[in-house]
Amino acid sequence: MGKVLVIDDDRTIRMLLKLILNKAGHVVLEAFDAKTGLSVAEIESPDLILLDLMLPDINGLNLLNAIKSNEWLKKIPIIVLTGSTDQENKLVALRSGAVDFITKPFLHEEVLLRVNTQLKLHSLINSLENAVSHLEKDLMAASRIQKSLIPSYPPEGYFDEIHWIYEPSHKVGGDIFDIIPIDDNSVLLYVADIAGHGVNAAMLSVIVHRFIEDYCDNHPDFELSNFMLELDRNFRFNDFTLFFTITAALFHRESKTLELTNAGHPAPLLIKDDMLELKEPAESIIGIDMLEGNTKCYTISPGARLFLYTDGVTEAANDRGQLFGSERLMKSLFEQRNFQLKEQLENVFNKLKTFTGNNEFEDDISIIGIQF
Known part of the structure; x- marks a missing residue:
């Protein structure tokens, strides 16, 4: 009535x-x-x-x-x-x-x-x-939780510099990254991207983040291959109805080597005197039981810069439907290679915003830069 x-x-x-x-x-x-x-x-x-x-x-x-x-x-x-x-x-x-x-x-x-x-x-x-209002509050809460998981400062002693750009989408996505010391000589870097948007993707990113932290704490004899196989075993698509991609890298300070594995994620970029796209190894995405645990080692020369990123960067589109793309990203990073690392990332991010003509993105934007 x-x-x-x-x-x-x-x-x-x-x-x-x-x-x-x-x-x-x-x-x-x-x-x-x-x-x-x-x-x-x-x-x-x-x-x-x-x-x-x-x-x-x-x-x-x-x-x-x-x-x-x-x-x-x-x-x-x-x-x-x-x-x-x-x-x-x-x-x-x-x-x-x-x-x-x-x-x-x-x-x-x-x-x-x-x-x-x-x-x-x-x-x-x-x-x-009222339902939309509650949903918006849930999304805001999920976004705050996501942001709280991003490291506030990097561990000292492993790199010369490390900076990142992290811009969550207005839809709330599932990008997550971290830098976790394994021991005095090695540190784990990873960037993961949960498929889809919304609260489900955001919350799965929280679970993945927590799982990786616990795994590193409980495996002092950490091996990158076993770590990836364990991820694949614990995050099956049938259980979560979501999958995710991940690039993980184990940097060994004394040997100056980078052991890399990549499950369906955009290939990392390595810049020194030229640009190298680290396409190997290329594995299946996490969650569909096709991962083999392949890794590859790269020797890192002093002054080199490594960039990890998610596909929200390369798949950002302008009003004509054109994608920013990996070629444009590589060119932008290479052109800015003589700037300080933080300024280099900020300049590339500004180019991305200019290209799309928008400060709001359909997908999370994550770019992590490391100078050795």
């Missing part, structure tokens, strides 16, 4: 509508002119307004426009009461935001049918808006 405000200067009409609506269980409020009607609406916040277009103080259409311009009242549905020959005003009222009209003289059944229909629609709209 709803709260209905009747605004009509004809006392007989108000009494008749009140009788009809009260009998159906609705609460009826009355106003005999526009000024009183607007005041009652602001105080009582009715669920529905029945508005006569012929009022003694203000034209009903002007009151309709005033209500629809009011931030607190504009969502209230309004049914206009009109004479049978008032066709033009009916159309103007509907164009101004009225949801329906009732022609005088009216039938009891027609009044109830139109009022009940609009009250049901209004209730459904309110329920939908």
Whole structure:
């Protein structure tokens, strides 16, 4: 049942509508002119307004426009009461935001049918808006959780410099990365990208992050191949209905070697005097039981820079549907190679924003740069 405000200067009409609506269980409020009607609406916040277009103080259409311009009242549905020959005003009222009209003289059944229909629609709209509001709060919470997992500062002693750009999408995605010391000589770097968007992807990224932390804590004899096989065993698509890609690299400080593995993720980039795309090894994505645990070692020369990134960077599109692409990313990084690492990343990120023409991205943007 709803709260209905009747605004009509004809006392007989108000009494008749009140009788009809009260009998159906609705609460009826009355106003005999526009000024009183607007005041009652602001105080009582009715669920529905029945508005006569012929009022003694203000034209009903002007009151309709005033209500629809009011931030607190504009969502209230309004049914206009009109004479049978008032066709033009009916159309103007509907164009101004009225949801329906009732022609005088009216039938009891027609009044109830139109009022009940609009009250049901209004209730459904309110329920939908509340659900969307709760969902938005959930997404905001998921986004905050994601951001809290990104390392606040890198471990010291393993690299000359390390910086990153991390820009979560407005949809909440599933990028996650970390730098985890294994022992005094070696450190694990990884970047993972959970497929899809929304709370499910965000929460799976949290679970993956936690799993990797625990695994590193409990395996002092850490081996990169076994680590990847264990990931694949524990995050099967059948259990989570989501898969993810990951690049993981184990850097050994004394030998200056980088042991690399890649499960369906964009290939890391290594820059010194030229650009090298580390395409090997290339493994299957995590979760479909096709991983072999292959790794490859690369010798790292002093001053070299390694870049790990997610496909949100290369698949960012402009308004013509063109992708930023890996070639454009490599060219941008190489052109900026003589800048300080942090400035290099910021310049490339600004190029990405200029290319897309947007500060909001459809997918998470993650780029991690390491200088050895």
